[in-house]
Amino acid sequence: MTLSESGWYRYRVGTEEGPFAQASNFSVAISQARNIRDLRHRKYGQPVYVSSDHPLARKGQTATWEKFNVRLAVVKFEDGAVLGYDPADLLLPTRFDNGKPVFEVRACELCRAAFTLTQGEVEEKKEPTRCPACLEF
Ligand SMILES: [Zn+2]
Numbered sequence: 001m002t003l004s005e006s007g008w009y010r011y012r013v014g015t016e017e018g019p020f021a022q023a024s025n026f027s028v029a030i031s032q033a034r035n036i037r038d039l040r041h042r043k044y045g046q047p048v049y050v051s052s053d054h055p056l057a058r059k060g061q062t063a064t065w066e067k068f069n070v071r072l073a074v075v076k077f078e079d080g081a082v083l084g085y086d087p088a089d090l091l092l093p094t095r096f097d098n099g100k101p102v103f104e105v106r107a108c109e110l111c112r113a114a115f116t117l118t119q120g121e122v123e124e125k126k127e128p129t130r131c132p133a134c135l136e137f
Contacts, residue, residue, distance in 0.1 A: 026101075029092040029116040034132060036065055036073055037087035047101035048075060051114035052089035062101060065090065091116040110134040 026046050033039045036048055046065040053059045063075035063083075072084030093101035094117050104117040108131035115131045128135060 026096070027092055028095055029118045031118055031120075031132075034092055034116050034118070035088050036090040036092065039092065047093055048090035049093070049101075049103040049105060049114075049116065050075070050085065050089065051091055051105070052085050058083065060105075062103070063090075094122060095119045108134050 026043060027033070027039055027041070036042060036046065039046075042065060044066065048063055048065050050058050050061050050063055058077065058081075061077060063077045066074045066076050066082070068074065068087075069084055071086075073087040073090055074082060074084050075090060076082050091103060091105060091114065094104040095102050104122055105114050106117060106127060106129075107114055109129045111131060111134055113131045113133070115128075117127055121127050
């Protein structure tokens with residue numbers, strides 16, 4: 001077994017064991033993809049956290065991703081409402097807990113944009129203080 005294979009094996013075991021197991025193969029935030037814009041393989045029904053404040057009443061609610069409509073990501077809320085958002089405003093869960101998405105959301109200290117922590121960052125207590133865009137500076 002090569003080094004990279006053993007690393008991959010550890011990663012697979014770590015993500016599939018215990019209470020942090022992913023539900024129904026929906027995606028969780030990783031350092032390369034924390035919102036649905038950055039997610040390569042999107043699945044109908046993917047749980048997301050709405051970080052946009054338009055409209056304000058929906059900010060901080062969770063919804064499920066349905067499809068893309070031109071440049072908007074269309075999501076459905078639990079009450080049946082359907083709205084379109086910039087896909088960068090739809091955050092991925094940090095983890096799933098008994099099948100329920102859990103969102104550990106932080107605000108960037110520079111631009112105040114919301115972003116989700118990854119499970120690794122929560123476990124290692126290494127929370128970034130800036131959003132991915134501001135970290136690139
Ligand atoms: Zn920022």
